[in-house]
Amino acid sequence: MTTSNATLVIGATGTTGRRVTAGLIAAGYRVKAAGRSATPVPGAQPVRFDWNEPATWGEALDGVDRVYLVPPIGSSDPGAAMLPFLRQARAAGVHRAVLLSSSAIPAGGPAVGRVHEELPGLFEEWAVLRPSWFMQNFAASTPHGRSIRDEGAIMSASDDGRVGFIDAEDIAAVAVRALTDDQAPDTDLILTGPQTLSYAEVAATIAEATGQPVVHRKLTFEELRDRWAAEIPLEFATMLAGMDRAIAGGAEDRTTDTVERLTGRPPGTFRSFVEREVA
Template identity: 65%
Template sequence: MTVTGTTLVIGATGTTGSRTVAQLAAAGHRVRAASRNATGGVGGQAGAKAITFDWYDPATHAAALDGVDRLYLVPPVGDSDPAAVMLPFLRQARSAGVLRAVLLSSSAIPEGGPAVGKVHQALPGLFEQWAVLRPSWFMQNFTGTHLHAAGIRADGTIRSATADGRVGFVDADDIAAVAVHALTDEQAPDTDLVITGPEALSYDDIAAITTEVTGRPVVHHQLSYEEMRDHLTSTALIPPEFAAMLAGMDRAIAEGAEDRVTDTVQHLTGRPARTFRAVLEREHAGPR
Protein backbone atom coordinates (compact mmCIF):
# COMPACT_ATOMS: atom_id res chain seq x y z
CA MET A 1 0.00 0.00 0.00
CA THR A 2 1.19 3.51 -0.78
CA VAL A 3 0.26 6.80 0.82
CA THR A 4 -0.73 10.03 -0.90
CA GLY A 5 0.86 13.40 -0.38
CA THR A 6 3.07 15.95 -2.09
CA THR A 7 6.77 15.26 -2.47
CA LEU A 8 9.41 17.94 -2.87
CA VAL A 9 12.28 16.52 -4.92
CA ILE A 10 15.41 18.61 -4.42
CA GLY A 11 17.93 18.18 -7.21
CA ALA A 12 15.15 17.40 -9.66
CA THR A 13 17.33 17.79 -12.75
CA GLY A 14 20.11 15.54 -11.42
CA THR A 15 20.90 11.89 -12.01
CA THR A 16 18.64 10.40 -9.33
CA GLY A 17 16.36 13.39 -8.82
CA SER A 18 15.14 13.50 -12.43
CA ARG A 19 14.42 9.78 -12.36
CA THR A 20 12.63 10.04 -9.03
CA VAL A 21 10.45 12.86 -10.37
CA ALA A 22 9.63 10.82 -13.47
CA GLN A 23 8.75 7.66 -11.54
CA LEU A 24 6.65 9.50 -8.95
CA ALA A 25 4.73 11.41 -11.62
CA ALA A 26 4.20 8.27 -13.72
CA ALA A 27 2.66 6.58 -10.67
CA GLY A 28 0.26 9.49 -10.18
CA HIS A 29 1.90 11.12 -7.17
CA ARG A 30 1.99 14.90 -6.70
CA VAL A 31 5.52 16.18 -7.19
CA ARG A 32 7.27 19.51 -6.78
CA ALA A 33 10.45 19.37 -8.84
CA ALA A 34 12.99 21.74 -7.31
CA SER A 35 16.13 23.00 -9.00
CA ARG A 36 18.09 26.22 -9.30
CA ASN A 37 16.77 26.81 -12.82
CA ALA A 38 13.17 25.65 -12.69
CA THR A 39 11.43 24.97 -15.98
CA GLY A 40 7.99 23.59 -16.69
CA GLY A 41 7.57 19.85 -17.01
CA VAL A 42 10.85 18.82 -15.41
CA GLY A 43 12.04 15.54 -16.86
CA GLY A 44 9.25 15.68 -19.44
CA GLN A 45 6.65 15.02 -16.74
CA ALA A 46 3.64 17.29 -17.09
CA GLY A 47 2.42 16.21 -13.64
CA ALA A 48 5.46 17.62 -11.89
CA LYS A 49 5.38 21.27 -10.87
CA ALA A 50 8.77 22.91 -11.38
CA ILE A 51 9.91 25.33 -8.68
CA THR A 52 13.08 27.27 -7.98
CA PHE A 53 15.25 26.08 -5.11
CA ASP A 54 18.83 26.84 -4.15
CA TRP A 55 20.44 25.39 -1.04
CA TYR A 56 22.44 28.60 -0.66
CA ASP A 57 19.48 30.97 -1.09
CA PRO A 58 17.17 30.73 1.94
CA ALA A 59 14.71 33.03 0.18
CA THR A 60 13.73 30.07 -2.03
CA HIS A 61 13.06 27.66 0.83
CA ALA A 62 9.68 28.62 2.27
CA ALA A 63 7.88 28.64 -1.07
CA ALA A 64 9.37 25.25 -1.95
CA LEU A 65 8.01 23.74 1.28
CA ASP A 66 4.49 25.12 0.94
CA GLY A 67 2.03 22.22 1.01
CA VAL A 68 4.74 19.55 1.07
CA ASP A 69 4.67 16.58 3.45
CA ARG A 70 7.68 14.59 2.21
CA LEU A 71 11.14 15.34 0.86
CA TYR A 72 13.71 13.73 -1.39
CA LEU A 73 17.01 15.35 -0.49
CA VAL A 74 20.01 15.54 -2.80
CA PRO A 75 22.86 17.36 -1.02
CA PRO A 76 24.53 20.35 -2.69
CA VAL A 77 27.10 19.06 -5.15
CA GLY A 78 30.75 19.54 -4.31
CA ASP A 79 30.17 20.81 -0.76
CA SER A 80 32.38 19.07 1.80
CA ASP A 81 30.18 20.34 4.66
CA PRO A 82 26.58 20.16 3.39
CA ALA A 83 25.17 20.01 6.93
CA ALA A 84 25.81 23.73 7.30
CA VAL A 85 23.08 24.56 4.77
CA MET A 86 20.97 21.41 4.98
CA LEU A 87 20.25 21.23 8.71
CA PRO A 88 18.69 24.73 8.99
CA PHE A 89 16.49 23.90 5.99
CA LEU A 90 15.46 20.56 7.48
CA ARG A 91 14.48 22.19 10.76
CA GLN A 92 12.41 24.66 8.74
CA ALA A 93 10.84 21.75 6.84
CA ARG A 94 9.85 20.04 10.08
CA SER A 95 8.23 23.24 11.33
CA ALA A 96 6.39 23.55 8.00
CA GLY A 97 4.76 20.14 8.49
CA VAL A 98 7.00 17.77 6.57
CA LEU A 99 6.58 14.27 8.01
CA ARG A 100 8.93 12.13 5.91
CA ALA A 101 12.41 12.74 4.52
CA VAL A 102 14.51 10.52 2.28
CA LEU A 103 18.16 11.52 2.02
CA LEU A 104 20.56 10.57 -0.76
CA SER A 105 23.91 9.69 0.79
CA SER A 106 26.59 7.20 -0.27
CA SER A 107 27.59 3.64 0.57
CA ALA A 108 31.02 5.09 1.38
CA ILE A 109 29.74 7.48 4.05
CA PRO A 110 28.37 6.04 7.31
CA GLU A 111 26.04 7.73 9.76
CA GLY A 112 28.01 10.45 11.52
CA GLY A 113 30.76 10.31 8.91
CA PRO A 114 32.12 13.21 6.88
CA ALA A 115 30.05 15.45 4.61
CA VAL A 116 26.46 14.16 4.33
CA GLY A 117 27.11 11.66 7.14
CA LYS A 118 26.36 14.47 9.60
CA VAL A 119 22.96 15.03 7.99
CA HIS A 120 22.30 11.27 8.11
CA GLN A 121 23.00 11.33 11.84
CA ALA A 122 20.54 14.18 12.44
CA LEU A 123 17.66 12.93 10.27
CA PRO A 124 15.97 10.50 12.73
CA GLY A 125 15.72 13.27 15.33
CA LEU A 126 14.08 15.65 12.87
CA PHE A 127 11.34 13.60 11.20
CA GLU A 128 8.77 11.02 12.27
CA GLN A 129 9.51 8.96 9.14
CA TRP A 130 12.81 8.82 7.32
CA ALA A 131 15.23 6.83 5.21
CA VAL A 132 18.80 7.31 4.08
CA LEU A 133 19.70 5.89 0.68
CA ARG A 134 23.33 4.83 0.52
CA PRO A 135 23.88 3.74 -3.08
CA SER A 136 27.14 2.47 -4.41
CA TRP A 137 28.77 4.18 -7.39
CA PHE A 138 26.41 4.96 -10.28
CA MET A 139 26.59 2.96 -13.49
CA GLN A 140 25.74 6.24 -15.21
CA ASN A 141 29.20 7.53 -14.26
CA PHE A 142 30.33 5.70 -17.41
CA THR A 143 27.55 6.91 -19.72
CA GLY A 144 26.52 10.42 -18.67
CA THR A 145 28.42 13.61 -17.90
CA HIS A 146 30.75 12.24 -15.21
CA LEU A 147 34.52 12.53 -15.61
CA HIS A 148 34.75 8.79 -16.32
CA ALA A 149 32.23 9.04 -19.15
CA ALA A 150 34.05 12.06 -20.56
CA GLY A 151 37.32 10.11 -20.49
CA ILE A 152 35.73 7.18 -22.31
CA ARG A 153 34.44 9.48 -25.03
CA ALA A 154 37.64 11.53 -25.30
CA ASP A 155 40.35 8.86 -25.42
CA GLY A 156 38.85 5.53 -24.34
CA THR A 157 40.38 5.79 -20.86
CA ILE A 158 38.97 5.45 -17.36
CA ARG A 159 41.28 6.88 -14.70
CA SER A 160 40.99 5.89 -11.06
CA ALA A 161 42.96 5.11 -7.91
CA THR A 162 40.86 1.98 -7.26
CA ALA A 163 43.56 -0.51 -8.39
CA ASP A 164 41.86 -3.94 -8.62
CA GLY A 165 39.16 -3.11 -6.07
CA ARG A 166 35.59 -4.04 -6.89
CA VAL A 167 32.38 -2.00 -6.61
CA GLY A 168 28.71 -3.00 -6.64
CA PHE A 169 27.86 -0.38 -9.28
CA VAL A 170 24.14 0.45 -9.35
CA ASP A 171 21.73 1.79 -11.98
CA ALA A 172 20.39 5.25 -11.15
CA ASP A 173 16.92 4.07 -12.24
CA ASP A 174 17.11 1.42 -9.53
CA ILE A 175 18.11 4.03 -6.96
CA ALA A 176 15.10 6.13 -7.99
CA ALA A 177 12.82 3.10 -7.70
CA VAL A 178 14.01 2.54 -4.13
CA ALA A 179 13.52 6.27 -3.43
CA VAL A 180 9.93 6.13 -4.67
CA HIS A 181 9.13 3.24 -2.35
CA ALA A 182 10.83 4.94 0.59
CA LEU A 183 8.79 8.09 -0.10
CA THR A 184 5.40 6.53 -0.77
CA ASP A 185 5.07 3.17 0.99
CA GLU A 186 2.68 3.18 3.93
CA GLN A 187 5.59 2.85 6.33
CA ALA A 188 8.95 4.51 5.75
CA PRO A 189 11.97 2.22 6.16
CA ASP A 190 13.25 4.29 9.13
CA THR A 191 16.75 3.03 8.43
CA ASP A 192 19.65 3.44 6.03
CA LEU A 193 19.59 1.36 2.86
CA VAL A 194 22.81 0.31 1.11
CA ILE A 195 21.89 -0.01 -2.58
CA THR A 196 24.05 -1.91 -5.07
CA GLY A 197 23.77 -3.68 -8.37
CA PRO A 198 23.76 -7.48 -8.57
CA GLU A 199 27.53 -7.91 -9.01
CA ALA A 200 30.77 -6.34 -7.82
CA LEU A 201 33.03 -5.26 -10.69
CA SER A 202 36.51 -3.80 -10.90
CA TYR A 203 37.22 -0.83 -13.14
CA ASP A 204 39.08 -3.24 -15.41
CA ASP A 205 35.83 -5.23 -15.67
CA ILE A 206 33.93 -2.03 -16.48
CA ALA A 207 36.41 -1.20 -19.24
CA ALA A 208 36.15 -4.71 -20.71
CA ILE A 209 32.33 -4.71 -20.71
CA THR A 210 32.23 -1.22 -22.21
CA THR A 211 34.58 -2.35 -24.97
CA GLU A 212 32.39 -5.37 -25.73
CA VAL A 213 29.10 -3.46 -25.76
CA THR A 214 30.22 -0.34 -27.62
CA GLY A 215 32.83 -1.88 -29.90
CA ARG A 216 35.25 0.87 -28.94
CA PRO A 217 38.44 0.01 -27.01
CA VAL A 218 38.34 1.27 -23.40
CA VAL A 219 41.11 0.77 -20.84
CA HIS A 220 41.43 1.47 -17.14
CA HIS A 221 44.48 3.57 -16.29
CA GLN A 222 45.43 3.10 -12.63
CA LEU A 223 46.58 6.20 -10.77
CA SER A 224 47.98 6.72 -7.30
CA TYR A 225 45.91 8.55 -4.68
CA GLU A 226 47.94 11.72 -5.26
CA GLU A 227 47.66 11.48 -9.04
CA MET A 228 43.88 10.99 -8.81
CA ARG A 229 43.47 13.89 -6.40
CA ASP A 230 45.42 16.20 -8.70
CA HIS A 231 43.59 14.90 -11.78
CA LEU A 232 40.24 15.76 -10.19
CA THR A 233 41.44 19.21 -9.23
CA SER A 234 42.98 20.11 -12.58
CA THR A 235 40.66 18.34 -15.03
CA ALA A 236 37.27 18.49 -13.33
CA LEU A 237 38.02 21.75 -11.48
CA ILE A 238 36.91 20.16 -8.22
CA PRO A 239 37.91 22.07 -5.06
CA PRO A 240 41.05 20.54 -3.48
CA GLU A 241 39.33 19.45 -0.24
CA PHE A 242 36.53 17.68 -2.11
CA ALA A 243 38.99 16.18 -4.62
CA ALA A 244 41.00 14.75 -1.74
CA MET A 245 37.84 13.17 -0.31
CA LEU A 246 36.92 11.61 -3.67
CA ALA A 247 40.43 10.29 -4.23
CA GLY A 248 40.28 8.87 -0.71
CA MET A 249 37.11 6.99 -1.66
CA ASP A 250 38.98 5.48 -4.60
CA ARG A 251 41.72 4.37 -2.22
CA ALA A 252 39.08 2.79 0.03
CA ILE A 253 37.74 0.86 -2.98
CA ALA A 254 41.26 -0.42 -3.65
CA GLU A 255 41.30 -1.68 -0.07
CA GLY A 256 38.00 -3.56 -0.53
CA ALA A 257 35.54 -1.19 1.13
CA GLU A 258 32.94 -1.43 -1.68
CA ASP A 259 33.32 -5.11 -2.58
CA ARG A 260 29.76 -6.13 -1.67
CA VAL A 261 26.27 -6.55 -3.06
CA THR A 262 22.90 -6.14 -1.36
CA ASP A 263 19.34 -7.20 -2.15
CA THR A 264 17.80 -3.78 -1.39
CA VAL A 265 16.43 -3.25 -4.92
CA GLN A 266 14.84 -6.71 -4.99
CA HIS A 267 13.47 -6.36 -1.46
CA LEU A 268 11.78 -2.98 -2.00
CA THR A 269 10.78 -3.12 -5.67
CA GLY A 270 10.13 -6.84 -6.15
CA ARG A 271 12.52 -7.14 -9.11
CA PRO A 272 16.27 -7.72 -9.35
CA ALA A 273 18.74 -4.88 -9.76
CA ARG A 274 19.96 -4.36 -13.32
CA THR A 275 23.42 -5.47 -14.41
CA PHE A 276 25.98 -3.04 -15.80
CA ARG A 277 25.89 -4.80 -19.17
CA ALA A 278 22.10 -4.40 -19.38
CA VAL A 279 22.28 -0.71 -18.47
CA LEU A 280 25.10 -0.05 -20.91
CA GLU A 281 23.19 -1.79 -23.71
CA ARG A 282 20.13 0.32 -22.87
CA GLU A 283 22.11 3.58 -22.74
CA HIS A 284 24.18 2.76 -25.83
CA ALA A 285 20.99 2.11 -27.79
CA GLY A 286 20.12 5.79 -27.50
CA PRO A 287 17.35 7.85 -25.85
CA ARG A 288 14.56 5.87 -24.27
Protein backbone atom coordinates (compact mmCIF):
# COMPACT_ATOMS: atom_id res chain seq x y z
CA MET A 1 0.00 0.00 0.00
CA THR A 2 1.14 3.57 -0.63
CA THR A 3 -0.08 6.88 0.73
CA SER A 4 0.42 10.41 -0.57
CA ASN A 5 1.67 11.62 2.79
CA ALA A 6 4.63 10.25 4.71
CA THR A 7 5.13 8.85 8.19
CA LEU A 8 7.83 10.57 10.22
CA VAL A 9 9.85 8.10 12.28
CA ILE A 10 11.85 9.85 14.97
CA GLY A 11 14.93 7.93 16.05
CA ALA A 12 14.86 6.03 12.77
CA THR A 13 18.23 4.35 13.38
CA GLY A 14 17.47 3.42 16.99
CA THR A 15 16.37 0.15 18.56
CA THR A 16 12.68 0.42 17.68
CA GLY A 17 12.85 3.21 15.09
CA ARG A 18 14.91 1.27 12.55
CA ARG A 19 12.55 -1.67 12.86
CA VAL A 20 9.46 0.53 12.50
CA THR A 21 11.02 2.18 9.45
CA ALA A 22 11.76 -1.20 7.86
CA GLY A 23 8.25 -2.46 8.61
CA LEU A 24 6.58 0.59 7.09
CA ILE A 25 8.73 0.45 3.95
CA ALA A 26 8.06 -3.27 3.53
CA ALA A 27 4.33 -2.53 3.68
CA GLY A 28 4.66 0.15 0.96
CA TYR A 29 4.45 3.29 3.05
CA ARG A 30 6.50 6.46 2.52
CA VAL A 31 8.83 7.18 5.43
CA LYS A 32 10.83 10.20 6.53
CA ALA A 33 13.63 8.80 8.65
CA ALA A 34 14.53 11.39 11.27
CA GLY A 35 17.76 11.55 13.22
CA ARG A 36 20.34 14.03 14.41
CA SER A 37 22.60 13.28 11.44
CA ALA A 38 20.02 12.47 8.73
CA THR A 39 21.60 9.04 8.29
CA PRO A 40 20.62 7.41 4.98
CA VAL A 41 18.12 4.58 5.46
CA PRO A 42 17.36 2.32 2.47
CA GLY A 43 13.93 3.11 1.06
CA ALA A 44 13.32 6.16 3.28
CA GLN A 45 13.88 9.90 2.97
CA PRO A 46 16.50 10.92 5.55
CA VAL A 47 15.87 14.16 7.40
CA ARG A 48 17.81 15.87 10.16
CA PHE A 49 15.91 16.20 13.42
CA ASP A 50 16.96 17.18 16.92
CA TRP A 51 14.54 17.56 19.83
CA ASN A 52 16.67 20.40 21.16
CA GLU A 53 16.83 22.30 17.86
CA PRO A 54 13.34 23.56 16.90
CA ALA A 55 14.77 24.87 13.61
CA THR A 56 14.96 21.22 12.44
CA TRP A 57 11.30 20.48 13.11
CA GLY A 58 9.66 22.19 10.15
CA GLU A 59 11.47 20.27 7.43
CA ALA A 60 10.90 17.00 9.28
CA LEU A 61 7.14 17.65 9.43
CA ASP A 62 6.74 18.78 5.82
CA GLY A 63 4.42 16.37 3.98
CA VAL A 64 3.81 14.21 7.05
CA ASP A 65 0.43 13.11 8.41
CA ARG A 66 1.52 10.66 11.11
CA VAL A 67 4.51 10.31 13.40
CA TYR A 68 6.27 7.71 15.52
CA LEU A 69 7.68 9.38 18.63
CA VAL A 70 10.77 8.22 20.49
CA PRO A 71 11.46 10.59 23.43
CA PRO A 72 14.85 12.29 23.78
CA ILE A 73 17.26 9.81 25.34
CA GLY A 74 18.36 10.43 28.90
CA SER A 75 15.97 13.30 29.60
CA SER A 76 14.04 13.33 32.88
CA ASP A 77 11.68 15.97 31.43
CA PRO A 78 11.10 15.05 27.77
CA GLY A 79 7.87 17.04 27.68
CA ALA A 80 9.83 20.29 27.66
CA ALA A 81 10.86 19.62 24.06
CA MET A 82 8.21 17.15 22.95
CA LEU A 83 5.06 19.13 23.73
CA PRO A 84 6.04 22.23 21.70
CA PHE A 85 7.00 19.90 18.82
CA LEU A 86 3.68 18.07 19.04
CA ARG A 87 1.72 21.31 18.93
CA GLN A 88 3.69 22.30 15.83
CA ALA A 89 3.04 18.85 14.34
CA ARG A 90 -0.70 19.21 14.83
CA ALA A 91 -0.66 22.64 13.21
CA ALA A 92 1.31 21.17 10.28
CA GLY A 93 -1.37 18.56 9.57
CA VAL A 94 -0.27 15.51 11.55
CA HIS A 95 -3.39 13.66 12.66
CA ARG A 96 -1.98 10.43 14.13
CA ALA A 97 0.80 10.05 16.71
CA VAL A 98 2.21 6.86 18.21
CA LEU A 99 4.34 7.43 21.30
CA LEU A 100 6.92 5.02 22.71
CA SER A 101 6.66 5.08 26.50
CA SER A 102 7.18 2.42 29.17
CA SER A 103 5.05 -0.05 31.10
CA ALA A 104 6.51 1.51 34.25
CA ILE A 105 5.23 5.02 33.46
CA PRO A 106 1.46 5.72 33.43
CA ALA A 107 -0.27 8.74 31.95
CA GLY A 108 0.58 11.73 34.10
CA GLY A 109 3.57 9.94 35.59
CA PRO A 110 7.17 11.11 35.53
CA ALA A 111 9.22 11.78 32.39
CA VAL A 112 7.25 10.82 29.27
CA GLY A 113 4.11 10.30 31.37
CA ARG A 114 3.27 13.98 30.94
CA VAL A 115 3.43 13.66 27.16
CA HIS A 116 1.22 10.56 27.34
CA GLU A 117 -1.33 12.50 29.37
CA GLU A 118 -1.59 15.29 26.78
CA LEU A 119 -1.43 13.22 23.60
CA PRO A 120 -5.20 12.49 23.31
CA GLY A 121 -5.97 16.21 23.42
CA LEU A 122 -3.48 16.98 20.67
CA PHE A 123 -4.34 14.44 17.96
CA GLU A 124 -7.46 12.92 16.45
CA GLU A 125 -5.82 9.49 16.38
CA TRP A 126 -3.19 8.23 18.77
CA ALA A 127 -1.61 5.36 20.66
CA VAL A 128 0.89 5.05 23.48
CA LEU A 129 3.05 1.94 23.42
CA ARG A 130 4.06 0.93 26.93
CA PRO A 131 6.45 -1.99 26.50
CA SER A 132 8.04 -3.84 29.35
CA TRP A 133 11.84 -4.02 29.52
CA PHE A 134 13.49 -4.64 26.14
CA MET A 135 15.24 -7.94 25.53
CA GLN A 136 17.75 -5.85 23.56
CA ASN A 137 18.93 -4.38 26.88
CA PHE A 138 21.13 -7.47 27.16
CA ALA A 139 22.78 -7.18 23.75
CA ALA A 140 25.66 -5.35 22.10
CA SER A 141 26.96 -2.17 23.75
CA THR A 142 24.16 -1.60 26.28
CA PRO A 143 25.17 -1.32 29.96
CA HIS A 144 23.92 -4.85 30.67
CA GLY A 145 25.57 -6.09 27.47
CA ARG A 146 28.90 -4.62 28.56
CA SER A 147 28.70 -6.03 32.08
CA ILE A 148 27.81 -9.46 30.69
CA ARG A 149 30.81 -9.33 28.38
CA ASP A 150 33.31 -7.71 30.76
CA GLU A 151 32.23 -9.00 34.18
CA GLY A 152 30.11 -12.08 33.48
CA ALA A 153 27.29 -10.49 35.45
CA ILE A 154 24.02 -8.61 35.20
CA MET A 155 23.67 -5.98 37.91
CA SER A 156 20.23 -4.93 39.09
CA ALA A 157 18.26 -3.84 42.14
CA SER A 158 15.31 -6.00 41.10
CA ASP A 159 16.07 -8.78 43.63
CA ASP A 160 13.95 -11.80 42.55
CA GLY A 161 11.28 -9.72 40.82
CA ARG A 162 10.02 -10.88 37.44
CA VAL A 163 9.67 -9.01 34.14
CA GLY A 164 7.80 -9.78 30.92
CA PHE A 165 10.79 -8.88 28.74
CA ILE A 166 9.80 -8.02 25.15
CA ASP A 167 11.64 -8.17 21.84
CA ALA A 168 11.99 -4.83 20.02
CA GLU A 169 10.87 -6.66 16.87
CA ASP A 170 7.46 -7.14 18.49
CA ILE A 171 7.28 -3.54 19.69
CA ALA A 172 7.95 -2.36 16.14
CA ALA A 173 5.35 -4.72 14.68
CA VAL A 174 2.72 -3.25 17.01
CA ALA A 175 3.88 0.29 16.17
CA VAL A 176 3.47 -0.35 12.44
CA ARG A 177 -0.09 -1.54 13.01
CA ALA A 178 -0.86 1.42 15.28
CA LEU A 179 0.45 3.80 12.60
CA THR A 180 -1.26 2.21 9.60
CA ASP A 181 -4.48 0.45 10.61
CA ASP A 182 -7.65 2.18 9.46
CA GLN A 183 -8.58 2.77 13.08
CA ALA A 184 -5.92 3.93 15.54
CA PRO A 185 -5.93 2.20 18.95
CA ASP A 186 -6.73 5.52 20.71
CA THR A 187 -5.47 4.04 23.96
CA ASP A 188 -2.31 2.97 25.71
CA LEU A 189 -1.04 -0.56 25.09
CA ILE A 190 0.95 -2.62 27.60
CA LEU A 191 3.36 -4.80 25.61
CA THR A 192 5.15 -7.83 27.05
CA GLY A 193 6.80 -11.01 25.94
CA PRO A 194 5.15 -14.41 26.43
CA GLN A 195 6.58 -15.09 29.90
CA THR A 196 8.00 -13.36 32.95
CA LEU A 197 11.59 -13.97 34.00
CA SER A 198 13.75 -12.97 36.93
CA TYR A 199 17.17 -11.53 36.22
CA ALA A 200 18.68 -14.75 37.56
CA GLU A 201 16.72 -16.70 34.94
CA VAL A 202 17.83 -14.21 32.27
CA ALA A 203 21.45 -14.74 33.28
CA ALA A 204 21.04 -18.52 33.23
CA THR A 205 19.47 -18.44 29.75
CA ILE A 206 22.29 -16.29 28.38
CA ALA A 207 24.91 -18.51 30.00
CA GLU A 208 23.36 -21.64 28.54
CA ALA A 209 23.06 -20.18 25.04
CA THR A 210 26.53 -18.62 24.93
CA GLY A 211 28.50 -21.19 26.89
CA GLN A 212 29.92 -18.37 29.03
CA PRO A 213 29.33 -17.92 32.79
CA VAL A 214 26.79 -15.18 33.52
CA VAL A 215 25.22 -14.50 36.93
CA HIS A 216 22.79 -11.99 38.39
CA ARG A 217 24.47 -9.76 40.96
CA LYS A 218 21.94 -8.14 43.31
CA LEU A 219 22.56 -4.50 44.16
CA THR A 220 20.76 -2.16 46.53
CA PHE A 221 18.82 0.80 45.16
CA GLU A 222 21.64 3.12 46.20
CA GLU A 223 24.35 0.95 44.64
CA LEU A 224 22.52 0.79 41.32
CA ARG A 225 21.71 4.51 41.36
CA ASP A 226 25.37 5.36 41.88
CA ARG A 227 26.43 2.92 39.17
CA TRP A 228 24.09 4.55 36.64
CA ALA A 229 25.06 8.04 37.83
CA ALA A 230 28.61 7.44 36.64
CA GLU A 231 27.24 7.49 33.07
CA ILE A 232 24.02 9.55 33.11
CA PRO A 233 22.57 12.50 35.09
CA LEU A 234 21.79 11.70 38.72
CA GLU A 235 18.08 12.51 38.39
CA PHE A 236 17.69 10.05 35.51
CA ALA A 237 19.84 7.45 37.29
CA THR A 238 17.62 7.75 40.36
CA MET A 239 14.51 7.20 38.25
CA LEU A 240 15.99 4.10 36.59
CA ALA A 241 17.08 2.61 39.90
CA GLY A 242 13.60 3.29 41.23
CA MET A 243 12.15 1.25 38.35
CA ASP A 244 14.32 -1.69 39.40
CA ARG A 245 13.06 -1.31 42.96
CA ALA A 246 9.50 -1.43 41.61
CA ILE A 247 10.34 -4.68 39.78
CA ALA A 248 11.48 -6.15 43.10
CA GLY A 249 8.04 -5.28 44.45
CA GLY A 250 6.26 -7.13 41.64
CA ALA A 251 5.28 -4.16 39.42
CA GLU A 252 6.33 -5.87 36.17
CA ASP A 253 5.25 -9.44 36.95
CA ARG A 254 2.63 -9.67 34.19
CA THR A 255 2.07 -10.65 30.60
CA THR A 256 -0.47 -9.35 28.09
CA ASP A 257 -1.91 -10.60 24.78
CA THR A 258 -1.46 -7.23 23.06
CA VAL A 259 1.26 -8.28 20.61
CA GLU A 260 -0.68 -11.29 19.34
CA ARG A 261 -3.98 -9.41 19.31
CA LEU A 262 -2.61 -6.59 17.14
CA THR A 263 -0.16 -8.48 14.93
CA GLY A 264 -1.77 -11.91 14.67
CA ARG A 265 1.32 -13.74 15.96
CA PRO A 266 2.65 -14.49 19.45
CA PRO A 267 5.58 -12.47 20.80
CA GLY A 268 9.05 -13.94 20.58
CA THR A 269 10.63 -15.79 23.50
CA PHE A 270 13.69 -14.62 25.37
CA ARG A 271 15.57 -17.78 24.38
CA SER A 272 14.94 -17.07 20.68
CA PHE A 273 16.18 -13.51 21.16
CA VAL A 274 19.37 -14.65 22.88
CA GLU A 275 20.13 -17.17 20.17
CA ARG A 276 19.59 -14.49 17.51
CA GLU A 277 21.25 -11.42 19.00
CA VAL A 278 23.48 -12.43 21.92
CA ALA A 279 24.89 -15.90 21.27
